[in-house]
Amino acid sequence: MIEWINDHGMLAAIFALAGLSVAFGALLGYAGERFRVEGDPLVERIDALLPQTQCGQCGYPGCKPYAEAISGGDAINKCPPGGDATIAALADLLGREASPLDGEAQDAPRVAYIREDECIGCTKCIQACPVDAILGAAKHMHTVIADECTGCDLCLDPCPVDCIDMIARDDAIDAWQPPLPAGPGHRPAAQLIVSDRAHTPREATHG
Amino acid sequence: MAKAFDFPGGIHPPARKTRSTRHPIATAALPKRVVLPLGQHIGQPAEPCVAVGDRVATGTLIARAQGLISADVHASISGEIIAIESRRVPHPGGLSETCIVIEGDGIRDDWERLPALDWRHTDDATLHARLTASGVVGLGGAGFPTQVKARVRERHAIDTLVINAAECEPYISADDMTLREHAADVLEGARLMAHLSGAERIIIGIEDDKPDAAAALKAAIKAGNRDSLEITLKAFPARYPSGGEKQLIKRLLNREVPSRGLPADVGVLCHNPGTLRAALQAVRDGRPMVSRIVTLTGEALARPGNVEARLGTPMTELLDAAGLDEASLARLVMGGPMMGMELAHLDLPLVKSSNCLIAASTIELPAPPVEQPCIRCGACEEACPASLLPQQLYWFAKSQEHDKAELFNLFDCIECGACSFVCPSHIPLVDYYRAAKSDIRARAFEAQKAEHAKHRFEFRQARLAREAAEKDARRQARTQASRRPKAESAKAASKEPPTTSQTSSAASSPSANDADLKSLRIAHAAAKAAVRKAEKVLTRVSQSGGGQGQAQNADEIQDLEVQLATARENLAAIEARMAAAKEAAAEATSDSSMDTDRERAE
Ligand code: SF4
Numbered sequence A: 001m002i003e004w005i006n007d008h009g010m011l012a013a014i015f016a017l018a019g020l021s022v023a024f025g026a027l028l029g030y031a032g033e034r035f036r037v038e039g040d041p042l043v044e045r046i047d048a049l050l051p052q053t054q055c056g057q058c059g060y061p062g063c064k065p066y067a068e069a070i071s072g073g074d075a076i077n078k079c080p081p082g083g084d085a086t087i088a089a090l091a092d093l094l095g096r097e098a099s100p101l102d103g104e105a106q107d108a109p110r111v112a113y114i115r116e117d118e119c120i121g122c123t124k125c126i127q128a129c130p131v132d133a134i135l136g137a138a139k140h141m142h143t144v145i146a147d148e149c150t151g152c153d154l155c156l157d158p159c160p161v162d163c164i165d166m167i168a169r170d171d172a173i174d175a176w177q178p179p180l181p182a183g184p185g186h187r188p189a190a191q192l193i194v195s196d197r198a199h200t201p202r203e204a205t206h207g
Numbered sequence B: 001m002a003k004a005f006d007f008p009g010g011i012h013p014p015a016r017k018t019r020s021t022r023h024p025i026a027t028a029a030l031p032k033r034v035v036l037p038l039g040q041h042i043g044q045p046a047e048p049c050v051a052v053g054d055r056v057a058t059g060t061l062i063a064r065a066q067g068l069i070s071a072d073v074h075a076s077i078s079g080e081i082i083a084i085e086s087r088r089v090p091h092p093g094g095l096s097e098t099c100i101v102i103e104g105d106g107i108r109d110d111w112e113r114l115p116a117l118d119w120r121h122t123d124d125a126t127l128h129a130r131l132t133a134s135g136v137v138g139l140g141g142a143g144f145p146t147q148v149k150a151r152v153r154e155r156h157a158i159d160t161l162v163i164n165a166a167e168c169e170p171y172i173s174a175d176d177m178t179l180r181e182h183a184a185d186v187l188e189g190a191r192l193m194a195h196l197s198g199a200e201r202i203i204i205g206i207e208d209d210k211p212d213a214a215a216a217l218k219a220a221i222k223a224g225n226r227d228s229l230e231i232t233l234k235a236f237p238a239r240y241p242s243g244g245e246k247q248l249i250k251r252l253l254n255r256e257v258p259s260r261g262l263p264a265d266v267g268v269l270c271h272n273p274g275t276l277r278a279a280l281q282a283v284r285d286g287r288p289m290v291s292r293i294v295t296l297t298g299e300a301l302a303r304p305g306n307v308e309a310r311l312g313t314p315m316t317e318l319l320d321a322a323g324l325d326e327a328s329l330a331r332l333v334m335g336g337p338m339m340g341m342e343l344a345h346l347d348l349p350l351v352k353s354s355n356c357l358i359a360a361s362t363i364e365l366p367a368p369p370v371e372q373p374c375i376r377c378g379a380c381e382e383a384c385p386a387s388l389l390p391q392q393l394y395w396f397a398k399s400q401e402h403d404k405a406e407l408f409n410l411f412d413c414i415e416c417g418a419c420s421f422v423c424p425s426h427i428p429l430v431d432y433y434r435a436a437k438s439d440i441r442a443r444a445f446e447a448q449k450a451e452h453a454k455h456r457f458e459f460r461q462a463r464l465a466r467e468a469a470e471k472d473a474r475r476q477a478r479t480q481a482s483r484r485p486k487a488e489s490a491k492a493a494s495k496e497p498p499t500t501s502q503t504s505s506a507a508s509s510p511s512a513n514d515a516d517l518k519s520l521r522i523a524h525a526a527a528k529a530a531v532r533k534a535e536k537v538l539t540r541v542s543q544s545g546g547g548q549g550q551a552q553n554a555d556e557i558q559d560l561e562v563q564l565a566t567a568r569e570n571l572a573a574i575e576a577r578m579a580a581a582k583e584a585a586a587e588a589t590s591d592s593s594m595d596t597d598r599e600r601a602e
């Protein structure tokens, strides 16, 4: 063996390398099978950027199917609830050009509200709701769990007595955000003692 | 005095406290009408448990705490509920919130108290229940429900209770006056809270510009030292913001609270003196939280001072009683001048977190100068008590580069305003940070909501799939049941023993079924594993629950429960399909043998 290697150095090297590549190829192949990632990671990442309203306004039966369509080459500007922010994020992820929204942009977040005394308990809206946000039994009044409702409007059309309204999400006091200051050249809206230094406070020396 | 440790940065703004400390704490006149907001604390607003027209006494429960972090609200005067409606509340954005309005009986003040308890001879559960039922929240300004803080022991080992008497922010003197007049009560309250949290010692941190309060505390320590608990008083030179929890702990104990952590992470619990007194009153006297001590100060007031006022009292009444000169009033500030908020209206109610009202004149708090560009002088960095890089944070907040801001520990900023105070370009740095923080929080909230909606959607899909699979299985069972009698009679007619030999055409169908079954079995195992995994995650998260992250934890658990339900639905669907496939396979085998039988018979 050793002798043969000594005699045919070149061949031995070729055999050794070929052997190694077969061995590692097999190992990689096995690892690929063994630790396969479930699903398509790109679809997952696209799906993570979609608002998960599940409204179907994009023309697909939910956000995940639209994510699959996008990864298959569909346009990225079909999601009205996501709006420009989602389009920008998708453009960023996929390296595509951001295009204006195809459809009407949506304003403030909303939730469905069922006028309970008008509800006839037909259960049609329950069947339409993609996130099971409506509670109720046949012939009994129904009600929307506001926390779970994504505001997708899908329950409006099926209702035979039109007793469902879309109202503003009731979280005004939690949703309030302090404004970003206007920047240099503007007078800050709310600055307190900070502006003291220009003056001599009457009581600055004691207390 | 012990002053071995220190926190970095800090500033020395003019204190301006003397005006409000000249007179003892007064009792404000009983208001004719009070407006009590349902969300005077951090956490979920309380839920009203009275109706318009109900008669209440002072101390009657009128709104019950909701969820894990919340606090009860009690009537602060006796009278009649005249409205439960949206009213303007003290809020930096000037927003409204649901409030309960009580019209008083005039001078009559009937009380509804809880039974008095001796905390040394009462079990912990009763004490916790009492704190919960009394609506006590932190009075330092943040308004964190005290009963939640008292339960911290369930998650963290606490060794030290710190009484935060630093009161470093200018103008405010409510804690100072409380200590001067009620030092013994504060200490007794501290003993109570130390007992509940398992702390072995109490440390009082106080700035050395409050000699009277320190003297009162010393006397009270000497007078009340009949138990084993070690109580120490540490005074240190005044420097803003030594009353920040993290800064105070560093100064007193030389312990560093980790980034985005809580004092409890290093075994410390901080309480404000007023809160301790309120907790003691709730237990010892059965007195729910219906009033608080508030500092009324500013140059637009002729008679500044501290008053004990009923919650919900209109601020106008308090300010008028203190001699408000409306002409010289330039701005009304609630809280301190560094971290407080400016109020746009005077007709707001006093709430649990109103520790100070500053009716400032133009000379006192002039309009801020125009913001100039940053000159990168680095002054803000030197002043920052949290060792952050305010200038970097400013750029990131301004350009909304939130991920970078978080990387530079934006959330460790305590919004003390020291950086804005020293900035020569008059940049309202804290306002930038507040805006950035709230934007980050809002985005995280929306992302979490979207994720949850996705899981609910998946659950629904799984449920529909399971229902479809079960329906299929049932239909299959029915058709087979209807076919079987015929097959049976055919078999009986042939009267030949069934053979095991099968034709090649018949053999192909069971083998296709086998492949189906095999892939179903694999899917079944995967679904089972998914259920187990979801169960494991859920148990882990629900066991690690508790403490101050409870509200968030509850949402997470709810979401995980949806995921677990989805996994179970998936499993059930596969089981139904598997059962159907097995049935079909068995049927196919017997069918094919029957077909063979029939062929032979013919
Ligand atoms: S339009 Fe947007 S939110 Fe609606 S289903 Fe399509 S991707 Fe989801």
Ligand code: SF4
Pocket: A111, A112, A128, A129, A130, A131, A132, A133, A134, A144, A148, A149, A150, A151, A152, A153, A154, A155, A156
């Ligand atoms: S309740 Fe109506 S609007 Fe809300 S998620 Fe369900 S279907 Fe959509």
Ligand code: SF4
Pocket: B373, B374, B375, B376, B377, B378, B379, B380, B381, B390, B391, B394, B422, B423, B424, B425, B426, B427, B429
């Ligand atoms: S103090 Fe103001 S001007 Fe100086 S570096 Fe900081 S932000 Fe810039």
Ligand code: SF4
Pocket: B383, B384, B385, B386, B387, B388, B389, B390, B412, B413, B414, B415, B416, B417, B418, B419, B420, B429, B430, B433
């Ligand atoms: S406001 Fe924040 S960044 Fe500015 S000094 Fe205080 S902790 Fe530092």
